Amino acid sequence: MVGSRFSRLVSLVWPKLLTPRPSADASSTLRRYLPTIGFKDIAPLLLDPAALKQTVGDLAAWTAEREPDLVLGAEARGFWLGAAIAVEVGCGFVPARRPGKLPPETVSARYALEYGENALEVASNAISQGARVVIHDDVLATGGTVGAIAGLVEKLGGHVVGINFVIELSFLDGRKKLGDYDLYSLIEY
């Protein structure tokens, strides 16, 4: 009886003794280097017709006030709602695509991501001189993606009259990188 209780105790405690536990100092070091940012996925929102309608309606209302000629969405998740916002507002839609996906004559920008870098291209003939453009993406993180796209719009002679997102990761300070642009997000973390 006592023997079986003892062996149960040993089986509970033994693995804990074998598992190395970081010291308090080590764990605060680990916390600094390991990623704490969870991936924010808006796909479940798209499954709910009422939530989808409300989200598009709210972003479209904000966009319409900027009186844009075009909404520009970033590949790929900026396409999901970007075109819907454009339909609601009654303006055109421009995709910013990964390199090599658009027919010739594009302007291209490279920018840094959290890990590595990325590039996006816009068709040179999509944005005419003086066009008013609202940029849409699903998430604002460090601001590198929409910052690079805003640069492309301006290179083609367009005016960025607003940039909107479903989600803003405000602790990453993306707003700082985007300077004086008129920004809007539906929810902040």
Ligand code: AMP
């Ligand atoms: P950034 O250029 O750093 O602002 O990153 C924004 C782009 O990367 C958007 O196109 C997002 O789709 C994607 N992204 C960055 N971080 C996240 C995240 N935590 N969750 C979901 N998407 C993200």
